[in-house]
Amino acid sequence: MALPSYDRIGPRGAVSSTHHLGTAAAAAVLADGGNAFDAAVACGFVLQVVEPHLCGPGGELPAVFVTAADPTPQVLCAQGVAPAAATTERLRAEGCAIVPGTGLLPATVPGAWDGWLTLLRDHGTRELADVLGPALGYAEHGFPLVPRVPVTIGAVAEHFRAHWPSSAETWLPGGRVPAAGEILRLPTLAATWRRLLDEAVGATREARIDAARDAWYRGFVAEEIERFCATPVHDGTGTAHTGLLTADDLDRWSAHYEPAVLTDAGRGWSVAKCGPWSQGPVLAQQLALLGDPQLPGGVATAETVHAAAEAAKLAFADREAWYGDSPGAASGDLLDDLLAPAYAAQRRSLIGPESDGTLRPGSPGGRTPVLGAYAATPGAGRGTGTEGPGSGEPTVARDGATRGDTVHVDVVDAAGNMVSVTPSGGWLQSSPTIPALGFCLGTRGQMFWLEDGLSSSLVPGRMPRTTLSPSLALRDGEPAVAFGTPGGDQQDQWQLCFLLALVYGGFAPESLLQGAIDAPTWHSTAFPASFAPRGWEPHGLVVESRLGADTLAYLRRRGHDVTDAGPWALGRMCAAGRFPAPGGIALHAAVDPRSGVGGAIAV
Template identity: 80%
Template sequence: MAPRGYDRIGPRGAVSSTHHLGTAAAAAVLADGGNAFDAAVACGFVLQVVEPHLCGPGGELPAVFVTAGDPTPKVLCAQGTAPAAATIERLRGEGCEIVPGTGLLPATVPGAWDGWLTLLRDHGTRELADVLAPALGYAAGGFPLVPRVPLALGQVADHFRTHWTSSAATWLPGGRVPAPGEIVRLPALAATWQRLLDAATGPTREARIDAARDAWYRGFVAEEIGRFAATPVRDETGHDHAGLLTADDLAGWSAHYEDALVADAGDGWSVAKCGPWSQGPVLLQQLRLLSGVDVEMPGGVATADTVHAAAEAAKLAFADREAWYGDPFPGEPVPMAALLADGYTDARRALIGPTSDGTLRPGSPGGVAPRLGAYASTPGAARSGGTSGPGTGEPTVGRDGVVRGDTVHVDVVDAAGNMVSVTPSGGWLQSSPTIPSLGFCLGTRGQMFWLEAGLPSSLAPGRMPRTTLSPSLALRDGEPAVAFGTPGGDQQDQWQLCFLLAMMHAGLDLQSAIDAPTWHSTAFPGSFAPRGWEPHGLVVESRLGADTLAELARRGHEIDDAGAWALGRMCAVGNGVAVPGGGGPGAFHAAADPRSGVAAAVAL
């Protein structure tokens, strides 16, 4: 283990995010008297600028939160839906076996703008211009590139120059890949934001925010998106395809609220997640499966028994994700209560054997047979064809353990009792061409749909893709305690599990729990093109110890040692009443993962 980290602790609130400039913007809002929602929105917009390879204005977000007046966890869903023209038959007719991971065909309605503005309108206190100002300043005046942006640009530069010339004009100054730390400006995006602010007029703060929402979804932004999406561009199939998204798709959509899904995690802890349109419930299923296992984490380092049990629990939970999770259409409910029921959990836990199981084993809640598509249930399908060309899917964590990015995260808590966890993503600069008149690109979340009918995540017009985005909020004895989350695609709810186990079973504070050695399974179908899986794959950090890795290999896991500090980009904030070693009432904690090198946590 490396030297132990310590939480940042302050009396007024706390912020953690995946980039220090986002954290600084949020902390400044809190210091100026804004609340947690004002701060989170300011941070979210900054992250769209300074981590453009991980999220953008054309992306989406889910949030889990409580307010000062209501400690019951709620969810804001700002995941956009598939266009009205997006049918299985249409994409099959384009020659697609799976939805491409790049280009315009996988674009869904961009939900981030409406999501952030809805949170600000309903739960914040500040004007839109105030919380957008830091991001607008960076876009117009310039910001330094973190090292992974040039790395991502280097991988797609030739494609930009040849096929996505608007992206080349935005991201390749003078035709070259910019250097790490180089100052880059985004004048077209700044102009778009300024035009939206100019449209934000009305007699009240809420009316002004709604006017800005309308300018995006029923105004000039929607019109430009529809116009651009109609022009064919090269995608990873190696062919040119036009998108399916239209201005009418945007006009009929808005973010919405729903109750959080809450499940018992043992020892007075419970966890609140988004519903099965996200992968969030897999964390709850893993926690429930492990509640009957003797979890051993001396000093925060999991034993071979614990890692094995957790990996096998992940396989079972993610198999259920594949068979059961999705946007619940009318007549197609997701049996979430049955998936979390004691009897079902007990029966599934009994399937955890002494060695690695290499099969995809979804359960049958209520005796109903699971639904698996042919592509998902074939481990080698991703290697047998379907995609080629510029990149594949989300630029996420590979089996080699190298973190190439994929999304961002922000957590904020304030002294009044507001607490919010948000995982924005999508609109990656390398996944879809820049819309030159707007200065940002569309998201590609539609790649998470299957082009097989009858599945819970089959493509259908107006349906949300089953997203991997998975913010979290933990409660202790029913009281909001910790907001946390991480980027990482399919790994999000496995790295969060590692964090929770270290906090709940080893008694570590937030920073120490983040720093604890981490692992994840790859033995289930991936959510991003080309959507493959490895039946016994287990990616680990070497700090688990050579003896532990040897024992896991003996049990049949195919070990990929990613290095000492490689897995995760966790963020967390909490209150001192519930955080281990917390300091009691009035102490607010923040912690951030050192693995990325750019995350930051501040308490004030």
């Protein structure tokens, strides 16, 4: 019998993240009087060091947040764009059918540094040196490797030795794969951060932060990135190519703010998400497709899982046809039509008693959907030469066998600040380490299509349609919970499982978040993947065995190709919230036990 689990609850602040050292750094900032944004930035930098297979300084991030002064959910978009030289013609001329998952060709402008510093400048209170200090200390003096890091390094060790010597020097101490628990140091990254701090000079805190931003995007970091991209690098195509990023690409880009997408989640709850340049509206569409679920017999019943899986297929088919950074996809009219009750009702009528194995995008507002030939073909990614070690396949498998291609952090404070951030990219296994800087570039460009005329076709200066998808939940209009998870295409499906349990699960107030996180989880794989080689399985459904043998048998009878991932296998959910309590407001944090390395602390 499972022991009862409870939220961590405190009066001053609460934080949850995918690594306990990041959580500890954030909690220390909160305990010292910093606000939620100070704490989130400190955590984010630590995660770049201690989970290098999941995020890095060369990656990107989206954030959803509210401030103590303004409870209206806002989004910070720090997803970098495609270089000016990145065209479909250029990559097709390089022999690519899809954008490769590794190397330099898929690199977009690194957005994480500007994103974190923009949040700190505009909404934090601390100096950059203060919030960067914990991460800098781990990089200089060492940090223990969690088990998944050596496994990841081991999978690409021969690739490093043969093709990426700078990565071999960084991640293979003494030429060998390090062991779990071994202390590893990143002195070159530490030196880069110290130089950035040295250049953070100005009369005010804000000016000093802006000077550090300039040193990255208009200074020595941009210059080194351009210099490194001029050298051919072996990538997922099986051959070597130079990169496309230049210093001018970095100079022209900066993070930006935009309104969040808000949708009803039932029983007085609503959810704030990023726009359709992310997959965020997929969660909103799934909720709309499920309508007001009666959930007969409980949240995780066979009927609920079947309906949710079919709703996911329809929502993700719409993602494939409509989401992206193209002018049409980014328009408010399209999003309004995708989330319109009448459209949801029409799409809901397509959910039948049997698993459907086709890709069925809809026609919001009467528009005609367009799918690329590659996306429309199940299994198109097989045999493309893009699979295998060093290929750039994310470290989360579609069947949940390995977890996480990303990190996540949620923070709330007593003043009412609340922020949810899902940083990713710059993985140690996806692009070679830049020798002069100590980090590697991201490969988010693999989410573009090389077929022209699609909502997410590769176009210079546009953002790839990212899977990164942080969330805020509001209760009766008041910001209540920041939540999210790593997991690529699975993020908004695992979040749906969490949200259904949160809203309908009936957990006691003291275990509301932890109970929802611990609930059984599932996800569909019946839509085109965002990562190379980008295949899909028409009836694929991955579940946790805690759903029960009868439920799995029911789902198979309904035509689902069910993969039992094990009892505790899917997701790395994090959550932090603010709830009324006798005498005031209590701040809650909870974290997924599935990974074994996350941490939740309230102070």
